[in-house]
Amino acid sequence: MTTRTSLQKTLGIGLTLGVTLLWLLGVTASGLVAQHEMNEVFDSALEETAQRILPLAVTDILNRENGAGNQKAPALKDHDEYLTYLVRDEAGNILLQSHDADPGVFSRTPAEGFSDTLTHRLYGVSAVSNTIYLEVAEPLAHRRESALEAGLALLLPLLVLIPVSLLGVWWIVRLSLRKVVDFQQDIESRGAGDLSPVVEEQLPREFEPIAGAINRLLERLHRALESERSFTANSAHELRTPLATALAKVQRLKTRMPDDYLKNDVAEIEEALRSLSVLSGKLLELAKAEGGGALSQSQQDLVPILAMIARDFEAQAPGRVVLSLPEREVNSFLDPDAFAILVRNLIENALKHGSRSEPVKINLNDNGVLRVCNGGARVPPEQLALLRNRFARAKTDAAGSGLGLAIADAIAKGAGMTLHLRSPATGRQDGFEAELNLACI
Structure with a gap:
């Protein structure tokens, strides 16, 4: 069995889902673009930080009196470091590191340029004829958190926009199809014998041919029923009148018959005419009953x-x-x-x-x-x-x-x-x- 839904419901749900899908696609595309731009900004920050720290680190290392041992850069106050760095020689020995740096997140051999580990994004740069290397590390979780916050900032307005869009779509669809719904209710509410024309005024252009076809069909049906009623009535009159006349003449003839044998024959004719009159009446009633009136x-x-x-x-x-x-x-x-x-x-x-x-x-x-x-x-x-x-x-x-x-x-x-x-x-x-x-x- 085919399940039929209303045009208003189909348009409302379809347009709402379409608008919602377009919003989600727009948010997804915007999120991806924002993430790409943010990665470029973070990479630029890594590179800029390395370029700023490297001269200071080289100066500090070359001016040491006690050799090139490992030292930690002191922190002015406690804080979380998103960017940590290591300064190493070509053999990988640590010469200087930020106060919160974890050597385990850096690669064993220092290298120049961008690289990735499972947890961090690295940028390396060298100085003094590639004898001193500086690497700056940034947690990938920080980038993912930033991308997530940016995506949520784009997505949260949808919690308001989607219900508003739903109400707007339903209101517009309902307003647009109001005359169509009135047309439907007009047809549904009328009785089975109501053959008056349906209202065509103010219907959308697409539905005007339907209303016109319905009215033409109703007009033809009305004419057919009226013609059938007229035919049945005329037939009843044309059949009953000669039968009644013949029955009356037979009855009058019966009273004039002196012979009882002939009277019996006339009585049989009288009964046959009476039965024929009743049968013709019943047949006309049956024709009227089956004629749709x-x-x-x-x-x-x-x-x-x-x-x-x-x-x-x-x-x-x-x-x-x-x-x-x-x-x-x-x-x-x-x-x-x-x-x-x-x-x-x-x-x-x-x-x-x-x-x-x-x-x-x-x-x-x-x-x-x-x-x-x-x-x-x-x-x-x-x-x-x-x-x-x-x-x-x-x-x-x-x-x-x-x-x-x-x-x-x-x-x-x-x-x-x-x-x-x-x-x-x-x-x-x-x-x-x-x-x-x-x-x-």
Whole structure:
């Protein structure tokens, strides 16, 4: 599964990491340059120190009365020496040394120029025809400490600059993408049946073609749905009118027939026309249910619609419909006409196939959950799984086309709901129950 992140988050993190990386690279480059320059300064100091001390050391050695023995230069006061020196003859004998000098850090044989040991940087110079050598030593740890302090001096400002850069980048990205976020929220917040155009104003230039394409698609979809609704309505009128006319003429012809045998034939034609009229109505309902017109652009209270439909069935089947309604409104984006078709098919299915000695219970609670329950024999699981299909029927003697539950399921799917079918019904050992949540759209 692909993990998707927001553009705002990606830009914010990417720019912050990029700025941080550039700062670190800049500090590293600056540190390396500073270290190189510092090494040049320290080498120059070593050389300058040797050049200054050498004449004094030579004068002191040549003016000695007791020979050329080793002497230590006295210190005026106690202090740490970063630079120490030795004065030796060509054989390596020490003639003079600084008060804190350690002969072990110098090379055994004196040499001119720069050289390095594991711990010190050395510079040597000679005088009196290469008979007197002066070497000055500086600890490498001193140079490393100086380089570290210089690097920290460059790095410490980043502790402030990086958080400031992070806040600045997030603020700029958020400000730049504010209209894009509003555009996203506008699309996310609208209902599935809202086909009104999205707002294109003040969007960044890169997103204007997207908004334009979405609006063109919504317009085409709206026209297609309106055309389909118009076609379904016209088809219903054009089919029902001739069927009703033919049925009326057959009924009138039946009353004029003197022969009982002919009357039976006309009665069969009458029943066939009536079945054809019902079937055509169901097929048109199925076409409307599958046509994508199950949602409206605004929410509607479905409680009065359910009450009206229940009263119609109560008049047709007195005492067999028990209705339970909530005290408050149940609002849903489900199209009122689609809801009426769905409920009529569920109640009609319960009345036809349920036990005639038990009422059909219709319950709509405050949370928008609708249940239609009837008594009767249990429906086997293998048959229950097929009842959503067209023309599929359980084993029953009741008349029907096998389209009622298919129409209800098509409307539920078109609205993004799930129609649950159960047998036995909840809390019973028998019966049948249909349930769906009208408020989950």
